[in-house]
Structure formats: structure tokens, C-alpha cells
Amino acid sequence: xxxxxxxxxxxxxxxxxxxxxxxxxxxxxxxxxxxxxxxxxxxxxxxxxxxxxxxxxxxxxxxxxxxxxxxxxxxxxxxxxx
Numbered sequence: 811x812x813x814x815x816x817x818x819x820x821x822x823x824x825x826x827x828x829x830x831x832x833x834x835x836x837x838x839x840x841x842x843x844x845x846x847x848x849x850x851x852x853x854x855x856x857x858x859x860x861x862x863x864x865x866x867x868x869x870x871x872x873x874x875x876x877x878x879x880x881x882x883x884x885x886x887x888x889x890x891x892x
Contacts, residue, residue, distance in 0.1 A: 813840060813847035820846055 812834050819828050820843060827833045832850060840847055 811835065811837070811840070812850040813843075814850055816846060816848050818846055 812832050815827050815829050815831050815833060817829065819826055820833075821827070822833055822835070822839070833847075835843070835847075
């Protein structure tokens with residue numbers, strides 16, 4: 811989730827995030843900093859983009875796994891590509 815830093819600067823993953831800047835944190839990361847963060851509602855478009863990226867990444871992983879399985883089960887497939 812995205813948060814706007816308020817009242818102070820914070821240090822996140824070794825980088826300084828200045829007051830007023832937006833930072834993306836997990837719920838666990840944000841828990842200890844809630845006094846210094848203001849949640850930002852993401853637009854529906856941003857949520858859709860994020861979900862599409864996750865789906866594309868999952869498809870790529872699945873495709874790679876299927877290709878690996880195909881090569882394991884059919885060694886001639888791998889040889890034809892070379």
C-alpha cells in the first residue's frame with residue numbers, strides 16, 4: 811500500500827524518505843511507522859495495473875515451468891531448439 815510521509819523524514823531500506831513523499835510499504839513495514847504515515851487510496855486504474863503485472867508475472871513463471879517440464883519429459887525438444 812502507498813503512504814504519504816508526514817511530520818518527519820523516515821528511513822526505509824536504508825534510504826531517506828522525506829516528509830511529503832510517497833512510499834510503498836507492506837502492512838508489516840507500516841505498522842511501526844503509522845504515526846508518520848498517511849494511507850493513500852490507490853485509484854481503480856492503479857489497482858488494475860498492479861493486478862495485471864502480478865498476473866503477467868504468474869503467467870511467465872507458469873510458461874517457464876511448463877517449458878522446463880516439457881524439456882525434461884522430451885529431451886528431443888531441447889535438442890531441436892539448439
